[in-house]
Amino acid sequence: MAPPLHLSEPDDARDADDSSSDYSSVSEDSLPPIHAYGHTYHGSARLYIPHDAEEDRRLRIQHELYHLVLDGRLHDARLPIEDPTFGRSGDEDDDEDDEQIPRYHILDVGSGNGLWAVEAAQRYPKADVLGIDLTSALLPKDVPANLTFEIADVAEPWPPTLYDFIHIRNLVGGGVRDWERLVEQALQHLKPGGILEFTELRPRFYDVVPALADLPEGQKPEVGLACLEYHKIFHAACQAENLDFDPVPRVEEYLQASDAEMVRERVDWLPVSGWGRDPLMRKKGELLNELIEVGLDTWSMLLLGKNGMGEEEIRTLLRRILEETQDPRLRSCFNLTFITAKKPLDDATVEDD
Template sequence: MYTHVPKCTPSQKPSAPTDRDNSGSGAGSMADEPPYIEAFGHKYHHSGRIFVPFDEKEQQRMEVQHKLYRQCLNGALTATRIPLNVKNILDLGSGTGLWPLEMAARYPQANILGIDISRIQKTTAVPPNVKFAIDNVENPWPISAGSIDFLHIRGLAGGVTDWPSLFKQAYEKLKPGGLLEWSEQAIQIFDFDGKFGDAELCPEFLKLWRDLGKENNIDFTPSPNGPVWLVEAGFENIAQRTEILPLGNWAQDESLRNRQTLMNSISNEHFENHCGLLFTNCGWTKEKFDEVAPTFFSDIRAESQKPYTML
């Protein structure tokens, strides 16, 4: 996780965000989506630029992932301490909209805008201070420069090709002294053998995944480059926070066990979600993929291993 404070530039005059809202107070159903790309039985955005699907199974994963983030934050919605009088909040990659909706209950005075490329946000019980816009987050955002108090980015890996430009826009849209929080889960798996991060599990499969990502100009583990991109964009006071996410059945601490349960659900039930379009674009069939995937699971489920990844 990253929490950032941009430079104070008093010459910027904050203004209220405008709302290029394609969805009203809530979004429609998947039936409203344009034609989609199907790969490994999952539905991906028709542009072919987003390697994360939007179908029902992926929406289920998003909700499990939301629970995992809250578990890592001890029930909180952010790692950042947000002023109680915060006025304008922007959430990039809102998914089903859980985070904006829960933030609205905690900050009823704040105007919260969520942007996502797919129309999968919840449509019932949407409070009046939450709106959703359907757009690619790499496009110009429908808000004024210097208008945002808090900018939240989470789980965009697989959907962003130009991170430096994204953070430059983030800097432009934030008020002087505004706050940004960015969180990504690493596509790396290590063995908790006391060396902490020295022994990567499933190196062949993970290298394959990373190599295919390079072929498609997409990085599923962008966080190591984050501090450089943020400094280049103008941000200051950059703080990094890392959380362990266990897999398998080895965690002893109650908090780690809770995380482990959620991570096992994600890996066991939703592993293919982020593989379909990536592998298909590189000429892989589902049958060929199914020959490789079992070795990945056998490695992380071996009794001798204590696998974990990081947030």
């Protein structure tokens, strides 16, 4: 990871006066972009997901869906900074004591279009938020004073900075090949008692029935034939490219094998097409369908194209999948998984990379 301005500074040097950002610390991408399938991709050819207007649209739908799943919150973990008393010295008139209270440091890994980081900075004015991504293509330029964006590669060694909360959401797409190393890096760069949250929308259709999504008597969940075909083709393409688009099972294993405490996994089942009787489940399904409509294209074209499928062949398969997601006779779900873990309070070491 090339040491960006704020990311490489020691933790005790990052005070409130050093948290302002006018986006000047973010450089433009050094590589010319790749244009294919009507999309724009990162010039390194490492990322199979584009960084263009369609991907921005997908990320915005995804952010709205996660808001709904989290009941308006930004993360599944409960953070100390959410406490209204956070940062108070006990004497509200003693401004000098308040200034001595350390800032809360948040790292958003793989910021995408920056929506989560911007909202976190707005919601937590007593936090310094750093968002990093491999590309600046979708990052906003007008950001809160306590937010900084930087171009950085999390697959490279991290500078020795500690954070109170590290947020990793939907990082699949080619930028990370070694998920175990990523988990190790994140845990090493948490402060004692710091929290890690890892979130992924797993890329497959499941034939399950969520607790609140009742089916009429005699009906069963069913995944369509085109969706099943897509599973096989997508999995084979990932294997050919040495990609892991579904790291959730391994991430939990890595955390369980580490010294992390309070490792917790929570799954939210999202019904495709909004089936079921519960209004909240139906709303989740409606947003999920919008996400699938955009995401199938952005997730599939380059990956499947590099592995022998012609463009029209891919688009025909994607059209069949979209037809199945609208078929009232078929019922399937997506799996949205949140994994949280806490660093032990007595662990104060960070290895130099």
